[in-house]
Amino acid sequence: xxxxxxITVEKRESVAVLTINRPDKLNSLNYNxxxxxxxxxxxxxxxxxxxxxxxxxxxxxxxxxxxxxxxFEGKTPVTQRNVFQERTLFNxxxxxxxxxxxxxxxxxxxxxxxxxxxxxxxxxxxxxxFAQPEINLGIICGGGGTQRLTRLIGEGRAMEMILTGDMxxxxxxxxxxxxxYVFPLEELxxxxxxxxxxxxxxxxxxxxxxxxxxxxxxxxxxxxxxxREVDLFAICFSTEDKQEGVxxxxxxxxxxxxxK
Ligand code: COA
Numbered sequence: 001x002x003x004x005x006x007i008t009v010e011k012r013e014s015v016a017v018l019t020i021n022r023p024d025k026l027n028s029l030n031y032n033x034x035x036x037x038x039x040x041x042x043x044x045x046x047x048x049x050x051x052x053x054x055x056x057x058x059x060x061x062x063x064x065x066x067x068x069x070x071x072f073e074g075k076t077p078v079t080q081r082n083v084f085q086e087r088t089l090f091n092x093x094x095x096x097x098x099x100x101x102x103x104x105x106x107x108x109x110x111x112x113x114x115x116x117x118x119x120x121x122x123x124x125x126x127x128x129x130f131a132q133p134e135i136n137l138g139i140i141c142g143g144g145g146t147q148r149l150t151r152l153i154g155e156g157r158a159m160e161m162i163l164t165g166d167m168x169x170x171x172x173x174x175x176x177x178x179x180x181y182v183f184p185l186e187e188l189x190x191x192x193x194x195x196x197x198x199x200x201x202x203x204x205x206x207x208x209x210x211x212x213x214x215x216x217x218x219x220x221x222x223x224x225x226x227x228r229e230v231d232l233f234a235i236c237f238s239t240e241d242k243q244e245g246v247x248x249x250x251x252x253x254x255x256x257x258x259x260k
Pocket of ligand 1 (some may be wrong): 024025026028065066067070071107109110111133134137167
């Protein structure tokens with residue numbers, strides 16, 4: 001794995017942990033974090049030994065406190081449009097072929113919440129706080145917040161978060177369905193790794209097909225979605241892992257999936 005300045009990547013067996021590492025700036029997303037994270041995800045995408053990625057922030061205070069606001073100074077509309085339309089971190093996570101879990105350990109604001117929203121599953125610590133505070137800067141979300149948050153928690157709740165910019169706490173995020181679990185901070189990592197390892201044991205191609213099919217549900221109508229699902233289901237029948245899964249069940253043993 002390459003050396004990075006603003007992130008770290010650690011492989012723990014089949015789970016890779018990508019940590020945004022600017023704790024003195026509450027892990028806010030500057031251009032370098034974006035570029036390095038996209039590059040790291042490109043490496044992890046090609047690494048067959050990695051089956052699940054966990055994204056988190058360094059320290060105990062913040063997951064990601066949004067875009068690095070200092071980089072907003074003097075930017076033109078065209079520059080910002082280009083930056084946010086290029087190969088962004090949000091899109092790289094969204095289209096990443098393996099499951100990605102956001103391990104939210106504190107402030108999850110603005111682009112941080114948009115990054116979490118691009119992940120497949122979100123879990124957080126009790127001290128986590130969530131907001132889309134862009135409105136307080138006189139701007140709106142640019143990393144998918146208006147679209148992904150609305151699809152995940154519904155228009156009324158998303159609208160209130162986006163129009164007020166107010167923070168919600170971990171319990172409210174759980175009630176909204178924004179996160180799947182809330183853990184005490186000291187248990188967050190162990191519980192997240194438990195979840196990541198459980199998923200990492202499944203058949204990689206079936207995981208990829210599952211992710212693609214579920215993501216397609218909010219991008220299509222029911223008939224298109226059902227057609228896509230059955231096509232992906234059929235592809236699974238061409239894999240060695242399908243054979244292994246079925247044989248293991250019939251032989252009453254644990255399957256060993258190879259991603260083939
Ligand atoms: N961009 C750039 N720097 C940021 C940042 C961001 N989004 N969020 C925090 N920081 C920096 C602070 O400027 C400060 O740097 P300094 O020590 O050099 O002054 C450092 O991180 C610590 O933050 P601080 O504000 O002192 O911590 P706090 O506990 O008092 O407040 C927050 C925490 C999250 C409430 C506050 O930092 C905040 O509101 N951040 C901006 C959140 C935001 O609007 N994000 C959306 C951007 S579109």
